[in-house]
Amino acid sequence: MRLYHHEDDLLWKKLNNLFYVTAGLLAVTGIFLDQVIASEGDLHRLPQAVCLLGMFLGVFFAITIHFGINYLHNRKDAVLAVESRLSLHGAMPLLGSGMNGDLNHPIRRAPTFRVMRMVPVLISIGWFGVLLTYF
Numbered sequence: 001m002r003l004y005h006h007e008d009d010l011l012w013k014k015l016n017n018l019f020y021v022t023a024g025l026l027a028v029t030g031i032f033l034d035q036v037i038a039s040e041g042d043l044h045r046l047p048q049a050v051c052l053l054g055m056f057l058g059v060f061f062a063i064t065i066h067f068g069i070n071y072l073h074n075r076k077d078a079v080l081a082v083e084s085r086l087s088l089h090g091a092m093p094l095l096g097s098g099m100n101g102d103l104n105h106p107i108r109r110a111p112t113f114r115v116m117r118m119v120p121v122l123i124s125i126g127w128f129g130v131l132l133t134y135f
Contacts, residue, residue: 004079007072011065015116018061022123025054033134044135051131058124065120069113 032047083091 004072004075007068007075011068011072011116014061014065014068015119018057018120018123021057022054025050025057025127029054029130048131048135051127051135054127055124055131058120058127062117062120062124065116069116073109 029047029050032050036044036047
């Protein structure tokens with residue numbers, strides 16, 4: 001049970017770190033774009049590199065969050081299997097009880113996991129849009 005809670009915390013920390021990194025890269029991109037607009041030289045490579053880095057990091061975080069969620073679901077399924085066996089002997093399930101008090105109905109998958117999976121993908125798409133718009 002503690003492992004499940006720990007993995008859930010790790011997933012939220014990954015998403016939080018993605019937001020911090022994205023905000024920093026956006027600030028750097030804005031600074032570079034100001035320099036590109038102000039100068040007439042060929043400074044387009046730096047903002048392009050930052051956009052590509054942002055796209056790569058979005059894909060990287062999407063992959064790590066995807067596999068983290070899969071691992072979390074596998075651990076949850078394992079706990080549910082153990083609980084179902086123990087409930088045959090009179091044990092009270094912790095994870096397998098539903099929100100309505102029905103002890104035979106397992107808790108469904110949280111919709112926030114879908115959001116967690118889509119945020120890094122949308123960030124990568126946004127970086128691609130910035131890359132196409134300004135370059």
